Amino acid sequence: MQRILLMLVLATMPASILAAESIDAQALIARLARPAPATIDFTEIRFSSLLKQPVIVSGTLGYAGPDTLDRRVTSPYREETEIRGDAVKVKREGEPERSFAIRRAPELQGLLNTFSSLLAGDHSVLDRSFEITATGTDDHWQLELKPRDPRFSKRVRTVKIQGHADQPECFWILNSDAGASVMLLGLASHTELPQPLTREWLERKCR
Numbered sequence: 252m253q254r255i256l257l258m259l260v261l262a263t264m265p266a267s268i269l270a271a272e273s274i275d276a277q278a279l280i281a282r283l284a285r286p287a288p289a290t291i292d293f294t295e296i297r298f299s300s301l302l303k304q305p306v307i308v309s310g311t312l313g314y315a316g317p318d319t320l321d322r323r324v325t326s327p328y329r330e331e332t333e334i335r336g337d338a339v340k341v342k343r344e345g346e347p348e349r350s351f352a353i354r355r356a357p358e359l360q361g362l363l364n365t366f367s368s369l370l371a372g373d374h375s376v377l378d379r380s381f382e383i384t385a386t387g388t389d390d391h392w393q394l395e396l397k398p399r400d401p402r403f404s405k406r407v408r409t410v411k412i413q414g415h416a417d418q419p420e421c422f423w424i425l426n427s428d429a430g431a432s433v434m435l436l437g438l439a440s441h442t443e444l445p446q447p448l449t450r451e452w453l454e455r456k457c458r
Contacts, residue, residue: 276385277374279392282417284372287316294440298450299430305448309440314370320363334363357406358424358432365396365410381410391415413457421457
């Protein structure tokens with residue numbers, strides 16, 4: 252009787268729910284791999300309890316290989332961030348160049364670790380830094396990454412990537428202080444944003 256009930260429940264569940272339970276994280280990550288060098292457009296929206304309005308910047312991300320990332324902001328100001336291993340250099344138009352260790356910027360470290368592993372299609376490296384949960388379907392999916400390092404998780408609660416097929420579209424960094432940074436990637440980065448812009452609107456779009 253229990254087996255019959257289980258079969259009836261499975262038969263009436265939406266296909267998207269069944270697919271969400273069976274999507275393979277390792278195969279999905281392998282599908283996201285890109286040969287270096289690779290670039291992608293982005294629009295980043297940063298929310299903070301200290302800000303009345305979110306901060307919005309746009310530009311390009313560049314990947315030249317493991318432990319490297321270039322973040323070039325072109326609007327509303329010009330800034331270049333270059334990451335090479337643990338070293339970070341920031342050059343903003345009209346200001347002196349700054350250098351620091353990436354461990355001082357957990358959000359940048361999360362961005363580097365995640366992008367490097369995704370673009371390399373390397374599930375094992377990503378798994379060493381994060382607990383990985385994959386949900387959705389092959390067409391519309393979500394990866395949720397929870398940091399394994401307690402020191403890192405004090406600042407970054409979750410990294411979340413959403414997309415379709417082999418294209419990531421939304422990259423979330425959810426901070427432990429309830430702040431959030433959301434990157435719209437590729438074609439999604441050219442979306443016209445409403446005013447006022449809210450996290451709820453972005454969550455609906457990314458779903």
